[in-house]
Amino acid sequence: MNRFAQLLDRLGFEPSRTGKLRLMTEYFKTAPDPERGYALAALAGALSFQYAKPALIRGLIAKRVDPYLFALSYDYVGDLAETAALLWPAAPASADQSAPAHRLTGPPSLSEVVQSLATLGKADLPRQLAIWLDALDETGRWALLKLITGSLRVGVSSALAKASVAALGGQTGVAVEDLWHGLAPPYLDLFAWLEGRADRPAASNPAPFFPAMLAHAIEARDFETLDPAQFCAEWKWDGIRVQAVSGADSSGRNIARIYSRSGEDLSAAFPDLIECLAQSPAAGFALDGELLIRRGGKIEPFSILQQRLNRKTVSAKMLAEFPAHIRAYDLLWSETEDLRPLPFLERRARLEALVSARGEPRLDLSTLIPFASWPELAQARQDPLAYGAGADVGAVEGVMLKRAASGYLQGRPKGHWYKWKRDPWNVDAVLMYAQRGHGKRSSLYSDYTFGVWRSGSQGPELVPVGKAYFGFTDAELAKLDHFVRNNTTNRFGPVREIDHHPARGLVLEIAFEGLNRSSRHRSGLAMRFPRIARIRWDKPAAEADAIETLEALLTPKLGPG
Amino acid sequence: MAAALVALTPIGLYCPGGNFYIDPLRPVPRALITHGHSDHARPGHGSVLATRETLAIMGLRCGQDFAGAVQIAALGEKLKISDVEVSFHPAGHVLGSAQIRLSHAGRTLVASGDYKREPDPTCLPFEPIPCDLFISEATFGLPVFRHPPASREIDRLLASLKTFPDRTHLVGAYALGKAQRVIALLRAAGYDRPIYLHGAMEKITEFYAREGADIGAVRKAEARDGDLAGEIVICPPGSLQDAWSRRFKDPVAAFASGWMRVRARARQRGVELPLVISDHADWDELCATIRETDCARLLVTHGEADALTHWAQGQGLEAEPLRIAGYGEEDMASQEEASA
Numbered sequence: 045m046n047r048f049a050q051l052l053d054r055l056g057f058e059p060s061r062t063g064k065l066r067l068m069t070e071y072f073k074t075a076p077d078p079e080r081g082y083a084l085a086a087l088a089g090a091l092s093f094q095y096a097k098p099a100l101i102r103g104l105i106a107k108r109v110d111p112y113l114f115a116l117s118y119d120y121v122g123d124l125a126e127t128a129a130l131l132w133p134a135a136p137a138s139a140d141q142s143a144p145a146h147r148l149t150g151p152p153s154l155s156e157v158v159q160s161l162a163t164l165g166k167a168d169l170p171r172q173l174a175i176w177l178d179a180l181d182e183t184g185r186w187a188l189l190k191l192i193t194g195s196l197r198v199g200v201s202s203a204l205a206k207a208s209v210a211a212l213g214g215q216t217g218v219a220v221e222d223l224w225h226g227l228a229p230p231y232l233d234l235f236a237w238l239e240g241r242a243d244r245p246a247a248s249n250p251a252p253f254f255p256a257m258l259a260h261a262i263e264a265r266d267f268e269t270l271d272p273a274q275f276c277a278e279w280k281w282d283g284i285r286v287q288a289v290s291g292a293d294s295s296g297r298n299i300a301r302i303y304s305r306s307g308e309d310l311s312a313a314f315p316d317l318i319e320c321l322a323q324s325p326a327a328g329f330a331l332d333g334e335l336l337i338r339r340g341g342k343i344e345p346f347s348i349l350q351q352r353l354n355r356k357t358v359s360a361k362m363l364a365e366f367p368a369h370i371r372a373y374d375l376l377w378s379e380t381e382d383l384r385p386l387p388f389l390e391r392r393a394r395l396e397a398l399v400s401a402r403g404e405p406r407l408d409l410s411t412l413i414p415f416a417s418w419p420e421l422a423q424a425r426q427d428p429l430a431y432g433a434g435a436d437v438g439a440v441e442g443v444m445l446k447r448a449a450s451g452y453l454q455g456r457p458k459g460h461w462y463k464w465k466r467d468p469w470n471v472d473a474v475l476m477y478a479q480r481g482h483g484k485r486s487s488l489y490s491d492y493t494f495g496v497w498r499s500g501s502q503g504p505e506l507v508p509v510g511k512a513y514f515g516f517t518d519a520e521l522a523k524l525d526h527f528v529r530n531n532t533t534n535r536f537g538p539v540r541e542i543d544h545h546p547a548r549g550l551v552l553e554i555a556f557e558g559l560n561r562s563s564r565h566r567s568g569l570a571m572r573f574p575r576i577a578r579i580r581w582d583k584p585a586a587e588a589d590a591i592e593t594l595e596a597l598l599t600p601k602l603g604p605g
Numbered sequence: 606m607a608a609a610l611v612a613l614t615p616i617g618l619y620c621p622g623g624n625f626y627i628d629p630l631r632p633v634p635r636a637l638i639t640h641g642h643s644d645h646a647r648p649g650h651g652s653v654l655a656t657r658e659t660l661a662i663m664g665l666r667c668g669q670d671f672a673g674a675v676q677i678a679a680l681g682e683k684l685k686i687s688d689v690e691v692s693f694h695p696a697g698h699v700l701g702s703a704q705i706r707l708s709h710a711g712r713t714l715v716a717s718g719d720y721k722r723e724p725d726p727t728c729l730p731f732e733p734i735p736c737d738l739f740i741s742e743a744t745f746g747l748p749v750f751r752h753p754p755a756s757r758e759i760d761r762l763l764a765s766l767k768t769f770p771d772r773t774h775l776v777g778a779y780a781l782g783k784a785q786r787v788i789a790l791l792r793a794a795g796y797d798r799p800i801y802l803h804g805a806m807e808k809i810t811e812f813y814a815r816e817g818a819d820i821g822a823v824r825k826a827e828a829r830d831g832d833l834a835g836e837i838v839i840c841p842p843g844s845l846q847d848a849w850s851r852r853f854k855d856p857v858a859a860f861a862s863g864w865m866r867v868r869a870r871a872r873q874r875g876v877e878l879p880l881v882i883s884d885h886a887d888w889d890e891l892c893a894t895i896r897e898t899d900c901a902r903l904l905v906t907h908g909e910a911d912a913l914t915h916w917a918q919g920q921g922l923e924a925e926p927l928r929i930a931g932y933g934e935e936d937m938a939s940q941e942e943a944s945a
């Protein structure tokens with residue numbers, strides 16, 4: 045476990061993809077079976093056990109550490125698992141916790157942890173966990189607590205983990221991907237094949253992932269060189285870019301899978317879509333599209349989709365409340381034919397035929413936007429309603445340009461696809477509350493609630509209109525954190541109220557993508573994707589915007605309401 | 606009573622009986638200096654009493670005319686200033702670092718300065734001094750700070766060099782003390798390649814070598830591109846992210862500091878390889894040291910005072926924080942240093 049913990053620790057700090065790959069490959073090269081197999085499963089998100097709740101960790105640490113010292117420490121570190129790992133006493137704190145026999149055993153292996161978790165009853169978990177924590181070093185404790193709470197978050201996708209293990213045998217991640225669904229932890233057969241000790245495992249994936257084609261953000265000067273006649277345009281839908289794949293396994297049964305654009309298997313979260321995709325006819329296909337929520341005859345904005353994504357388990361109620369939908373952009377594979385070399389327009393014709401043949405309500409086409417010139421497309425981008433986006437306008441986040449003659453090329457090749465996002469709106473708001481962030485910002489005040497002025501019974505008052513978590517540099521964050529700590533006027537649990545007096549408050553220029561009416565917010569408004577565009581150290585809070593400025597933006601074409 | 610032995614003033618600890626300050630923040634007629642870090646050792650005092658090494662370091666950093674007059678304090682030797690007895694004792698923090706003991710009318714006070722308990726090949730070990738009143742630093746005064754053995758962190762650095770033999774390993778380290786300790790630890794671990802230095806730490810490192818630290822071959826990191834692949838380069842922490850570091854192709858940014866114990870702090874600074882190597886006592890060392898001094902009263906400076914005072918009160922000591930603004934965290938100080 046300690047070696048795996050060191051790997052996780054290092055991965056969490058390594059920013060580059062190639063660096064991460066090398067760290068993992070190095071680990072797989074040197075760690076023994078079955079340890080490395082369980083490590084691969086953990087990194088690829090292929091482990092399944094009942095995750096422990098934060099309350100369990102709090103309970104264990106409360107028995108061992110003075111509550112005041114715990115509170116100061118947690119406030120400083122900001123992350124519960126890390127605080128507990130650092131605070132855990134080096135020697136067992138009290139005799140009743142672990143029998144002497146256990147103290148003699150060394151640190152647990154990852155295999156032991158994973159196998160025990162799969163069979164351990166809920167009531168036995170705290171005791172077992174305490175024994176493990178006693179035996180591990182700080183990094184080991186941190187990794188164990190992250191593992192059992194299901195929050196590794198070291199910036200490794202399933203695809204990256206597979207690519208790193210594939211490198212052991214000079215294979216590509218796609219080759220491992222093809223086998224993946226026939227394999228199970230600890231993957232002894234996979235390692236044996238990659239190390240040339242055995243044949244390739246027989247299982248092959250009836251519904252494999254195809255590396256995705258990605259777009260560049262368009263820049264003003266691109267329009268001077270690009271010929272509008274050579275491009276098709278479609279709406280850029282604000283959901284999750286996915287690949288939906290279906291194929292027959294060796295027994296002839298249809299298998300469908302949904303992958304993220306990086307190859308993460310999302311199928312378990314969308315049984316509603318999987319069921320519809322696995323239906324015959326036209327079993328063999330791979331299509332590229334956007335995963336969205338469609339209800340009441342229209343596509344919902346991203347904020348609604350997010351409510352479904354936020355849940356860890358898929359309940360019947362959620363399936364009914366947030367019906368998933370795929371809006372198709374492209375067709376990569378059909379039956380036995382690889383369509384990727386074909387030009388976009390030809391693939392598009394095949395896609396139209398497939399979608400209409402299936403006639404499923406959960407699957408439809410992303411329509412093309414007719415345009416003759418760049419200025420005309422610019423107009424469509426500003427006013428999607430007038431250019432055919434209809435009731436779905438709330439989910440449009442810009443337009444996509446695709447070269448009509450281009451094949452489907454993996455990666456982000458230059459000159460073929462462009463995304464042209466809608467311009468953000470800006471408003472000057474005043475910082476009202478701050479909270480510590482998560483992950484790397486967990487010890488800094490990085491979540492900001494901001495408000496705009498409205499007239500109250502006693503003159504102008506601020507009403508909160510949104511929260512922003514990003515848009516600033518690390519240096520700016522350090523300054524903001526300092527400002528928060530020095531200008532706190534009140535505390536409500538983890539939330540600090542910041543001095544927002546008209547003369548002393550801090551003005552934040554907020555950029556956002558859209559605005560909806562919302563009964564859940566005191567202001568009656570909900571911003572989409574707000575972030576800090578600039579910190580206006582220079583501007584007096586009294587000169588920030590008023591709610592009327594936002595109300596004026598609420599024209600029918602911006603939101604569904 | 607002991608309280609009369611020192612008083613807290615806006616420029617630092619003042620001893621009225623001897624009319625001197627300890628580590629004052631602004632120029633004063635007479636200063637006793639615990640060690641050469643820039644937040645403790647400032648230029649411009651009328652006279653300075655400090656260890657020979659600390660005086661030499663101040664001369665290197667601030668110029669030879671850093672004070673009107675200087676006097677060497679030999680470790681353990683008892684001096685009289687008016688009727689206050691003064692002595693300096695090793696603090697184990699950096700080369701020349703000392704605690705300052707004051708005694709008057711049967712009462713004894715020890716001002717720890719900065720200190721640590723882990724053995725350090727580049728300086729003398731801390732000596733616990735019995736006293737009535739102990740003034741302890743608490744830079745890492747939270748129980749989450751438990752430093753691992755420094756040799757283990759050096760092993761991690763060497764393991765990373767093996768995994769990434771084509772990447773320069775840039776190690777951010779405070780120019781006085783940490784940098785030379787890291788070098789000496791690398792030598793102790795058998796690393797015998799030349800170690801490359803940022804210009805800001807050359808002079809001090811030469812001084813350490815003259816004083817007998819095992820520094821081995823060191824070279825200045827020149828502005829050539831990419832040819833230090835697979836080498837160790839030591840620089841002030843502030844240089845890890847600035848323009849200077851961009852001369853190295855795809856470097857691994859390491860940072861040797863006790864702050865690296867907390868992941869968020871390390872990520873915040875863009876560090877890829879945090880090395881938990883500290884020249885300050887960790888929580889367990891602070892608690893053990895306070896017990897060993899057998900003091901009845903504790904004053905806590907530098908950093909996280911609340912937790913340590915809470916702990917000490919729980920041990921039956923009279924304890925309170927002593928708030929002196931101006932002693933920086935070591936990595937803050939090194940930011941200034943980097944530009945020098």
Ligand SMILES: [Zn+2]
Pocket residue numbers: 640642698719
């Ligand atoms: Zn110091």
Ligand SMILES: [Zn+2]
Pocket residue numbers: 642644645719907932933
């Ligand atoms: Zn200091």
